[in-house]
Amino acid sequence: MEKRAILSLVAEWQNRILKIEGIERDYESALRSMIGAKPIKIITGFRRSGKSFLVQRVAKKLVADGLFPISNILYLNFEDFRLAGVNTPEKAYEIYTTFRTEMADQSKKLLIFDEVQNVMNWDRLIRTLYETDQDIEILLTGSNSELLSSEIGSRLAGRFIEISILPFDFREYLRYKGAEPEDLMAFHRNHEPIRNHFHAYMKFGGLPEILTIQDENARFSYIEGIVSKVILDDIIRRFHIKHSTALERIFFYLLSAAGNLVSFRRISNYLKLMDIHMKQETVILYVQYILKAFAMYEINKFDWKLGKVFATTRKYYSVDTGLINLYPPAVSNFSHQLENVVFLQLRRRQKLISFGALSSGKEIDFIARGANGKIEKFQVTQVLSENNYERELAPFQLQGTSLETGKNLLLTLDGDDQEIQFKDSKVSQKNLIGWLLDLDP
Numbered sequence: 001m002e003k004r005a006i007l008s009l010v011a012e013w014q015n016r017i018l019k020i021e022g023i024e025r026d027y028e029s030a031l032r033s034m035i036g037a038k039p040i041k042i043i044t045g046f047r048r049s050g051k052s053f054l055v056q057r058v059a060k061k062l063v064a065d066g067l068f069p070i071s072n073i074l075y076l077n078f079e080d081f082r083l084a085g086v087n088t089p090e091k092a093y094e095i096y097t098t099f100r101t102e103m104a105d106q107s108k109k110l111l112i113f114d115e116v117q118n119v120m121n122w123d124r125l126i127r128t129l130y131e132t133d134q135d136i137e138i139l140l141t142g143s144n145s146e147l148l149s150s151e152i153g154s155r156l157a158g159r160f161i162e163i164s165i166l167p168f169d170f171r172e173y174l175r176y177k178g179a180e181p182e183d184l185m186a187f188h189r190n191h192e193p194i195r196n197h198f199h200a201y202m203k204f205g206g207l208p209e210i211l212t213i214q215d216e217n218a219r220f221s222y223i224e225g226i227v228s229k230v231i232l233d234d235i236i237r238r239f240h241i242k243h244s245t246a247l248e249r250i251f252f253y254l255l256s257a258a259g260n261l262v263s264f265r266r267i268s269n270y271l272k273l274m275d276i277h278m279k280q281e282t283v284i285l286y287v288q289y290i291l292k293a294f295a296m297y298e299i300n301k302f303d304w305k306l307g308k309v310f311a312t313t314r315k316y317y318s319v320d321t322g323l324i325n326l327y328p329p330a331v332s333n334f335s336h337q338l339e340n341v342v343f344l345q346l347r348r349r350q351k352l353i354s355f356g357a358l359s360s361g362k363e364i365d366f367i368a369r370g371a372n373g374k375i376e377k378f379q380v381t382q383v384l385s386e387n388n389y390e391r392e393l394a395p396f397q398l399q400g401t402s403l404e405t406g407k408n409l410l411l412t413l414d415g416d417d418q419e420i421q422f423k424d425s426k427v428s429q430k431n432l433i434g435w436l437l438d439l440d441p
Contacts, residue, residue: 001086006098009082013075018063020056023175026348027165031058031139034161035067040130040138042156045165046294046319047226047234050208051141052077054165055112058139062110068137072109074099078118087118089125096129112139123155130159143234143294164294166344167320168206170198170436176211184439198433202337205322223322227251227295234293241289246276250286252327254296254316259336262316295319297347302354302367315355317343338432339365339380342411345436351376356395364395375406383414384429393422411435 034041043051062068076083086092116122129136174180179197181187204210204219213219236244253270264283271278290296301313317340318324324337346353351368366378379392396408408425411432420427
């Protein structure tokens with residue numbers, strides 16, 4: 001690029017950063033608190049989940065706080081068509097040197113490289129900047145496995161901190177809508193409109209841009225476009241997939257089976273019904289590619305008696321419920337969608353998550369461990385009634401070498417908060433929406 005074009009592009013993005021609006025995301029304080037630490041900050045996550053918006057808002061806040069002058073911020077979005085030819089470390093470095101010599105002053109500089117995986121051998125550029133220039137702060141974003149932790153570890157070993165973000169949680173959704181309750185009393189006063197918002201959130205998910213679309217069909221068209229982009233760019237092209245139809249069918253299967261036990265043999269049999277014959281090893285590989293694109297998450301079974309996790313039995317959850325509803329199953333699985341929302345919230349709260357199951361058929365939806373090692377056990381259902389009372393509460397009776405203690409939580413969409421004594425177990429029933437909003441009395 002010519003010098004004039006470089007300076008014009010950099011200045012344009014500086015002005016955009018100063019003008020950016022929108023709600024504050026819960027990830028912002030965590031990212032701002034890391035500014036000043038030497039390691040590179042890397043923001044990863046599913047496409048259109050708000051990574052670019054997050055780094056731009058943080059940059060604006062850092063300027064407002066006086067930590068960086070706007071002239072010292074270099075923001076490059078490598079999905080901008082004007083940077084299509086900037087696909088090597090050498091070309092990207094040329095932009096950086098022009099910015100440094102022609103625009104920035106001598107104080108500290110903030111470099112934001114958005115979707116940096118579009119630059120071939122991007123790690124060479126980042127390592128060079130990291131090692132040679134001491135007056136810079138580096139933020140990177142990426143949507144696919146080029147920026148997966150395992151690959152970052154080999155490319156930038158010892159040089160990075162990763163923040164993995166998700167689409168809006170329900171509190172952020174309400175914040176965007178101007179309906180976030182400030183306390184428990186406000187939640188109760190506005191219960192019906194909040195509940196209506198929740199059903200819309202469940203149906204269309206929390207991808208930020210979905211909230212700007214009013215028409216229902218247009219919303220699903222938007223989600224479908226993102227899924228196509230993920231499958232085509234982040235998986236098929238990235239991993240040189242030959243059987244694209246098989247990949248799409250596997251993705252569809254995982255979405256429709258969210259919250260259910262899944263085996264690779266079942267997936268193989270499902271493909272055979274559509275005359276797609278594939279080795280189980282290839283099925284496993286394709287599932288891993290889907291996980292690497294941040295589209296699905298996997299959890300494994302915890303065995304009470306042995307006190308450890310088994311990787312041979314697994315469940316999958318979607319990054320967003322809007323994706324699930326793009327391919328609705330023949331039989332409604334609303335309870336499993338509720339599970340999906342709870343799972344995502346546990347991830348946001350930095351929990352280690354597994355599920356519990358015994359050969360007797362009893363199962364507990366989630367076993368979550370916090371950083372302090374404390375265990376919480378969760379059951380999720382729409383309503384607790386006479387018909388499901390025993391089924392929902394009996395799993396809390398399951399004990400073993402590792403789960404003698406820990407909080408028992410039953411999350412229900414309908415019903416009041418209460419303490420339930422079920423045989424030898426004390427169970428706290430919580431309103432699921434109130435729990436998502438972290439509105440404990």
